[in-house]
Amino acid sequence: MKRWLLGGLMTVITGTGGAMEADIQQWTTDNGAKVLFVERNELPIVDLRIAFDAGSARDGHQPGLARMVSNVLLDGTAERNAGDIARRFERYGARVSAGSSRDMAEVSLRSLSDPDNLKPVINELAAVIAGANFPDDAVARVRQQMMLGLQQEQSSASSLAEKAFAAAIYGDHPYAKPPQGTLESVPEITREDLQAFHAKHYVAQNATVAIVGNLTRADAETMANQLTSGLPTGQAPEPLPVVQLPAAAEVVRVPFEAGQTHVLIGQPSVARGDEAYYPLYFGNHLLGGGGLTSLLAERMREERGLSYSSYSQLSTGAQRGRFEMGTQVRNEALEEALEVLRGTLVELIEQGPSAERLEDSRRNITGSFPLQLDSNRSLLGYVVSIGFHDLPHDYLTQFVEKIENLDADAVQGAMREHLHPQRMITVLVGPAEVIEAVAD
Structure with a gap:
């Protein structure tokens, strides 16, 4: 039944002094x-x-293709239409959904663990995933829903900023393409595609x-085989190309009439599993x-009153994710x-954090993590990521x-090595006369 097995115990200490233990067991199915x-038996x-790569x-060359596949995946097989499929899941109180991002497509299920409920639900899900036939x-x-969403994005400054930012920081890499597709690409995607x-x-x-x-290891093995046995063996795709950093700073301007200007500043970050992730985080x-x-909330909101909401964000992926302000x-x-x-940003990179701010931030991270x-579903997201990205x-x-x-030197050193203000992309979405007045 299994070809190899790994086990690992992860323990997270909570702020109340208790411990949550999760023994991750891993194997491969025959195919x-x-x-x-x-295994968690509380409920x-x-x-x-x-998750699929x-x-x-x-x-x-077809932006929006993966998103459309996941959006139609649960809508029919040769034997059953979308209504039949939905009713079969509802009969057993199961919840199922599908979605996709830049790296992966996912199908999620929540069900009662009683075999009388779980077995037919897994059988149904296996049949739907393997037998999806994408009815006309x-x-x-x-397609119509995706087109409507794309049209609505044309009047959203935040959506325009996101698209322009991804395109600018990733260049000709596949990550640059909008997952939701474009007004030009989506109408051309066919059922055959x-x-x-x-x-x-x-x-x-x-x-x-x-x-x-709430399963035993034996039950989980049976369920995994049941879920995947209908899938062809196939093969994983080649790894994505490496993301290159921008050669120089650039200001990207997107005219948009509004009383405010949307600003994004950043660059590619690091890939999932890179040791630099921790000090960068x-x-x-x-x-x-x-x-x-x-710092940004203090400087932008409290001290200057420039903006109600300012943030920075670090994400990772199979290849370099992104850093943005x-x-x-x-x-x-x-x-x-x-x-x-x-x-x-330059001040933090050049001077590093104060000892007091460092410790306040450390307590906030470790205390909230x-x-x-605190739930099966939230833990599930981390387990998927651990498996998908081959994390320990x-x-x-x-x-x-x-x-x-981590100490201040380690944090400062990682930021100096991986964040380059002189090569960052700035995206401005606002009135033409306002954004054109900003120097490159």
Whole structure:
């Protein structure tokens, strides 16, 4: 039944002194699907997610293809239509959903763990994933919904800023393409395109199955085989190309009539699993990821009154994720806001954090982290990521320990090495006369 097995114990200490332990067990099914399982018996529930390396980075020359596949995936097989499928899940009180991002496509299920409920639900889900046939009427409906969403984005400054930012920092990399597609690409995607993408990417060798809940190991093995046995073995796609950093700073201007200008400043960050992630995460929390206690909130909101909301964010992926600073600011205050955003980042990189601010941020990170694991569903997200990105099984324990052991020099050193203000992209979405007045 299994080809190899790994086990790892992760323990996260909560702020109340208790301990949450998750013994991650891992194996592969006979046809090559990777499975990670955590037994938790507090509730008679099973949460499951199957992730495929089938996100928008695999769209090729058809932006929106992966998103459309996931949006139509649950809408019919050769034997049953969308209504029949939905009623079968509802009969057993199960909740199922599908979605996609840049790296992965996911199908999620929550069900009662009683075999009389769980077995038919898993059988149904397996049949739907393997046998999705993308009915013409469902494809037409989803295409129309995606087009409507794209049209609405044309009147959203934040959506325009996001698209322009991704395109600018990623250049010709697949991450640059909008996962939701474009007004030009979506109408051209056919049912045959969806079927071909599904046949290529929704295969066992390209699947990671994560299971958290009220099951034994033997039950989980049976369920994983039941879920994936209908998938062709297939093969995983080639790794994505490496993301290159921008060669020089650039200001991207998107005209948009509004009383405020949307600002994004940043660059590609690091890939998932890079050791620099930990000090960069810490540095980002100090800068603008810690909410109202962060430097950007103090400088932009409390001291200058420039913006109600300013932030920084660090994300990772199969290849480099992104670092960004963002705000919305009154048009007449744009120049001052850009000076504060850029200056605050440079100051933190060049001078490092104070001892007091470092310890306040450390307590906030380590104290709030266990709250992100307080349910099966939230733990499931981390288990999926651990499997998909081949992270160590004690990743969650490592995260807390590494944050505890970082000092100011380590945080400052990582920011100096990986964040380059002189090469960052700035995206401005606002009135033409306002954004054109900003120097390059």
